[in-house]
Each structure stands twice: as structure tokens, then as C-alpha cells.
Amino acid sequence: MDSKRYQAGQARLNELDPGAEQHLKDTFQAICPELADFIISFPFGEVLSREGLDFKTRELATISALTAMGNCQPQLASHIKGALHIGCQPQQIVEVILQMAVYAGFPAAINGMTVAKTVFQESGIIPTELSG
Amino acid sequence: MDSKRYQAGQARLNELDPGAEQHLKDTFQAICPELADFIISFPFGEVLSREGLDFKTRELATISALTAMGNCQPQLASHIKGALHIGCQPQQIVEVILQMAVYAGFPAAINGMTVAKTVFQESGIIPTELSG
Amino acid sequence: MDSKRYQAGQARLNELDPGAEQHLKDTFQAICPELADFIISFPFGEVLSREGLDFKTRELATISALTAMGNCQPQLASHIKGALHIGCQPQQIVEVILQMAVYAGFPAAINGMTVAKTVFQESGIIPTELSG
Amino acid sequence: MDSKRYQAGQARLNELDPGAEQHLKDTFQAICPELADFIISFPFGEVLSREGLDFKTRELATISALTAMGNCQPQLASHIKGALHIGCQPQQIVEVILQMAVYAGFPAAINGMTVAKTVFQESGIIPTELSG
Amino acid sequence: MDSKRYQAGQARLNELDPGAEQHLKDTFQAICPELADFIISFPFGEVLSREGLDFKTRELATISALTAMGNCQPQLASHIKGALHIGCQPQQIVEVILQMAVYAGFPAAINGMTVAKTVFQESGIIPTELSG
Amino acid sequence: MDSKRYQAGQARLNELDPGAEQHLKDTFQAICPELADFIISFPFGEVLSREGLDFKTRELATISALTAMGNCQPQLASHIKGALHIGCQPQQIVEVILQMAVYAGFPAAINGMTVAKTVFQESGIIPTELSG
Secondary structure, three states: OOOHHHHHHHHHHHHHOOOHHHHHHHHHOOOOHHHHHHHHHHHHHHHOOOOOOOHHHHHHHHHHHHHHHOOOHHHHHHHHHHHHHOOOOHHHHHHHHHHHHHHHOHHHHHHHHHHHHHHHHHOOOOOOOOOO | OOOHHHHHHHHHHHHHOOOHHHHHHHHHOOOOHHHHHHHHHHHHHHHOOOOOOOHHHHHHHHHHHHHHHOOOHHHHHHHHHHHHHOOOOHHHHHHHHHHHHHHHOHHHHHHHHHHHHHHHHHOOOOOOOOOO | OOOHHHHHHHHHHHHHOOOHHHHHHHHHOOOOHHHHHHHHHHHHHHHOOOOOOOHHHHHHHHHHHHHHHOOOHHHHHHHHHHHHHOOOOHHHHHHHHHHHHHHHOHHHHHHHHHHHHHHHHHOOOOOOOOOO | OOOHHHHHHHHHHHHHOOOHHHHHHHHHOOOOHHHHHHHHHHHHHHHOOOOOOOHHHHHHHHHHHHHHHOOOHHHHHHHHHHHHHOOOOHHHHHHHHHHHHHHHOHHHHHHHHHHHHHHHHHOOOOOOOOOO | OOOHHHHHHHHHHHHHOOOHHHHHHHHHOOOOHHHHHHHHHHHHHHHOOOOOOOHHHHHHHHHHHHHHHOOOHHHHHHHHHHHHHOOOOHHHHHHHHHHHHHHHOHHHHHHHHHHHHHHHHHOOOOOOOOOO | OOOHHHHHHHHHHHHHOOOHHHHHHHHHOOOOHHHHHHHHHHHHHHHOOOOOOOHHHHHHHHHHHHHHHOOOHHHHHHHHHHHHHOOOOHHHHHHHHHHHHHHHOHHHHHHHHHHHHHHHHHOOOOOOOOOO
16 A cells, blocks of 8 residues: 555645544554545545645535535544645635535535534634533 | 615626526526525525635535535536636536545536536537537 | 225325326336335325325425425426325415525525426416427 | 514524524624524525415424435424424424435434434423433 | 234344334334334335345345435444344445445445444454544 | 556456446546546446455445435446346346335335336336337
8 A cells, every 4th residue: 555646645635634544544444444545545645636626625625515415524524624724714614614505505504514613613713612 | 676685696696607697587487586586695695795715716616515416417517607607717627526526426426527528518618529 | 905005095196196006007017016006005005194294284395305305306296296286385385495495405496496387387377488 | 684684584583492593693603603694584584484385384394304304403403393382283293204204214204203202302292211 | 013014024123133123112102103113014024025135135235325325324323233133244344335435425435434333343343442 | 547456447347338438438538537547446446346245236235325315317327237237137126226215215216216117128128118
């Protein structure tokens, strides 16, 4: 797995989240280690590292799709964190999620915004509430 | 329906597709004219005309979500046309759709690319095939 | 298949569409005749014929769900026709579909309304357009 | 935001859940206050307050769609509570959810019924289990 | 409910999970006891007990669909447990879930694999992690 | 693109449908030739050619998922044809699709069976109807 694709994927994933490669490997080691290899080699190594669209716009497009699909909240949280890490503005992320009220309905937008709120609180972008 | 929201929506929709407002009105006139009013006033007048994210990125985010959802092909075609009309590069559109192979699966990406191919052919961006 | 459940289903389906039983049988005869039997016995014979909710509201709930799911347009058309046949008002059907703009997004509502428009035209509720 | 639409939405939302407006404002205040405004003005102020379909049937249609979509459980719980609050019978809600086994599959109906069970327990409609 | 269909369903369900019938009855007793009857009589009694496809392949097909749909995680866990119980190999289950990366996207496969990991840990197929 | 992965994918795809590689290349040549490369290298070269699950069961699992997702009918038709080509029995395909009535609802099963019916007619497995 030290192929060129894997190395390109490592580099791309590392930009989003420096600890993600090890976390993926640890998570799936006992059940399906190839899943971590595939994630790094194909999405990150072959797709997200392509030219033709800048990485920030790629992440906003991913946040849009995951909000609309509405059943991938762990991945949505990771990509919101990653988007912030590569320099997307919080307001851009909020706008993309809000826009999904139009295309996927208000529940999708509300649930996406709730994920973003948690990530923004953990990142110190907005204050954490005292309770509940 | 000459409210400020409606006028903002008219202007925004007009940027994407100058004939769309009349087409929407004609389409739903006999069954539910308020649907056309709502589309113009809320998505276009209140959401897509917001600041905080440029219009081109908004359209790429919409193309991403509609490709991932996979059941809105008329709207996907309209937004691809609109994205080209406001200056998105064809390659950016292709990249967003291709990226959905990762997040929504290959069938979603293939079906989205097929819609884009038809729009690109109609727009003269790529040549029309002789048959089939 | 002359069981009590099947007979209850026949009666219920017949209320919605007098030709539907034969059409279902013909459609799936060569590939899977049990599918027609199941549709008549379980959905119509056991679920839609239950007490506790009137048939008109059941049909409006089905139209709502099929519009929101967005990938069942033949079934949506059948249930709109059936709903009209048992006495749902066209305006009630329009309202349920329009409401899905809120919960499933505007594309779902637009595509559902387009199905309803065709059914309403075929039923003479709204005039057929001369072209396009 | 003291527009006529917002006021109509406040009134409609207040019928379903007297505390919801403040809860929505508090929830999204730090990240996107416009989301609460939009929810009150558009879904509640412009759609759910329309004539042509009674509010109880609107809520049953929403419960149907959210059960079928299967990825909006917080919203499903809120609308079940709201439906009870405006006078829908528990049995009507149960029937709509059960019916989704037909249109969206048994997992969707089971997961929707599980949400309803929790709401019904909290509302004292059915007894709370001692454990598990 | 001592019909032939119900008895066939009992037998089939019992093969997957000997405690499931009582659990289903207990779960829905207070809100909708017919849901448990329907689950046993129709899916288990009429569909999953059919000839023409062996039970192991049926369970792998169900695991595939539930992974792809992505919003039925309790049912996915139950069917993974059941598949192991009737003799599906852990590797077959892993392969079906991994394959969904292709058809439904990586988030669906990752979330399905996470469910399988928990079931495999509970079943002693893979070791439980010490933390996190 | 003459890598080992691509060659493995060519071989696997060729088993399902000998003309598919050229068709894929022709279809996306003008808009995104990498999409054809990706389809051959990743799904066919890396996933569907893995050991641990036989190819027939893989195809039945794909037919199951595509039927349940309900928005990928071109891909469903291709995989039904491919499954027949590698020796899946027509009855196995019918059973998998019928089973989706349970997990994804009757509309998904009906629409999937309609796709299978067309493929079976084209393949001479069942007779073509004279009309309609």
C-alpha cells in the first residue's frame, strides 16, 4: 500500500485531518483493513486530489451532499472539521447547509446545522452552551 | 407578489436562466400557481441571493446534492445549465459530479454525468454523437 | 388466493381503481405472479383496509410519502388517480404535494406536482395544454 | 421579522407546540439565526397555514413523509407531539406509521413506531416500561 | 394469529434469532401489537420462507440493502447477527458491506461496517477494543 | 491505465458483459474519460474481483441494493443482465427483488420487478407481450 495513489491519498487526507489516517487504520484493522486502504487510495488519492476544482470547493460540495443525504452524520462532522482546517469560512459552511433546506427539505438542513453547531462549538468558533 | 423578496428572486433566477420565471409560471398556472411564487420568493429570493457564499459555489453545491440524491434529474439539468450560464467552468461541474461516486456511489455519479453530458451537448461544449 | 385477506384486498383496491387487480395480475403474470397476490393481500387486504384512519386520509398520507421519496412516480400517479376516485378533493392533493417542499425539498414537490398535473389533465380537472 | 408571514408562522407553530419558537431561536442563535426565522416564516407562515387542507391532515401527511424518509427522527418526534397537541388521535398516528411498512418498508415503519412509542410514553398515552 | 403464515414466520424468525418473536411482541404490545404480527406473518412467513433462494443469500441481500439505504441501523445489526446465526461467514458479511462503497458511497459502507464491527465484537468474532 | 487493477477490472467486467468496457469508454469519452477508468479499476478491479464472496452472490447483493435505492434503474438493468450472464437463475433474481418489498417497500419492489421483466423479455426468458 505504498503505491503512488496511496501516498497521494495520505497527503490529501493529512491536509484535512492530520490524525485521520491512523484513526481509519485503527478503526477497521480487526474487521476490514482494506476499507481504510480503499478510503485513502480512491477517494483521497484519486478523486479529491484531482485538479479542476479547488479543495475548499470540493469540501463544500461534500458538505452539501452529506447534508442532503441526511444519513451520514459522522462523515458530515468530519468534513465540516476538515473544511475549517483547510480554510473554508464558517459562514460558507453555514450557507451550504442552509441552502439544503431548499433542495432536500428543512429537516435535512436542521439536522446538518445541528452537526455543524457541535463542530463549531468544539472548535471554539461559537460558544458552548451551559446546558442541554 | 411584487414584494421585495419576489423581486430579489426574479433577479437571481434571471441570472441563471432568463426564461425560467415565465416557464415556471406557465407550468404550474393551472394546478398550483403558488408553487412558482414560492420557488421564486423563497429559494431564489431568500436563500440563493444571500451573501456569505458566491453564486457559483452555491450552484456547484446544488449540483453536488442533486447528483447525490439521484431522483431530481430535471432539476439537475436546469442547475447545470444555470451554472454554465453564470460562468462555472464545465470542468468544475464534471469534478463535482465525479466526486459523488465517493459519497453517493457510482450509479449516482454515472447518472449525474449522463445528465451533464446531455446539457453539454445541447450547449455545444462537447460534440453531439451521431447516434445512440 | 381466495382467502379472506385477498378478498378484503380486492374490495379495497377496487374502490381505488376498478381495473387495477386485473392489470396487476397481467403485469406480473409471466415473471412473478405472487407479487400481484402480495400487493392485494397485504397492503390492500391487511393495511389499507384497517379501521382507525379513513381511506381518504390514508391516500393523502401515501401521496405525501411517495412525493417525499421521489423515486416512485408510477405509484404516485396511481395513488393520485385513486385518491380522486374515492373523493379526495384536487386541492387537498395539491396541498399535500406542495407541503413536501418543506419536508423533502422543492425538487420533490415540483416533480410530484408534475405527476399530479398529468393526472389532473387526464381526468379533465384542469385543461390539457395545447403543446409541450 | 415582525412581518405578516412571520406572525402567521408564530401563530401556526404555537398551535403545535407553545415553546417551539423560543427553542428554535435559542438553538440556532449562535450559528444561523436566519434558520429559525425561515422555519417560522416559510413552512409555518406560508405553507402549513394555508387553507385547502385541515391542519390535522397536514400533520398526518408530515408524519407519513418523515417516517418514509427515515432520517429525520427529531422532526418526526416533534410532529407526533404536535399532532397529538392539535387533536389527532393516537390511533391515527399509529395507522399512518404502520402504513409506511407498505410504501417505505418495514424498517422505516418499525423505526417510526419506536419514535411514536417514546412520544406516547412521555405523553402518558401508553405506560412507560419498567426497564429497557 | 395461529394461522399457517404466522407459524411459518415464527419458524423462520426463530432460525435467525430465537428470542426475536417475544422481543417484537413486547416492544410493540402497548402501541401497535399488529406490527409484530405483520412482521412475523408477512416478511418472515411469506417472503423470507419462500423457496427459490437460500436463506443465507437472502440475509446477505438484506444486509446489502440495509447498508445501502443507510437509515436502518437497528435492523442492520439484527440481520448481521441473524446471518451469523444461520451460518453466513463473517467474511461474506464484510464483503457485502464493503461492496456498498461502490453502489451507495463510502459513508454508507463505513457506517455499515461500524455496525458490523460492534456485532462482531459482541459475538466474539473480533476482539473488543480496550477504549473508545 | 494498463495497470494491474485496470486489467483485473477488465477481466471482471468482461465476465458480466463483454461489450461493457467499450460502451463505458464511448459514453464518457467526450465529457469525463476518467469515469470509465475509475469504474473499471475500482469497482470491478478492486472490489468485485475480491475473494471472500462468490461473484453470483455479489451480483444478487447489488441487485438487492439497487432495487432498494430505487433511483438507479439503468444500473439495475445492467446488473440483472450481468447476473444472468454469469449464471444466476432468473428465480434467484426475482426472489431478491420481491424481498425488497419488505425492506424498501412495495413501490421499490414493483419498479425493480418491472426492470427485471424488461430484461427477461429481451433475454427470451419470458415471452414479450403483444402490446402495452
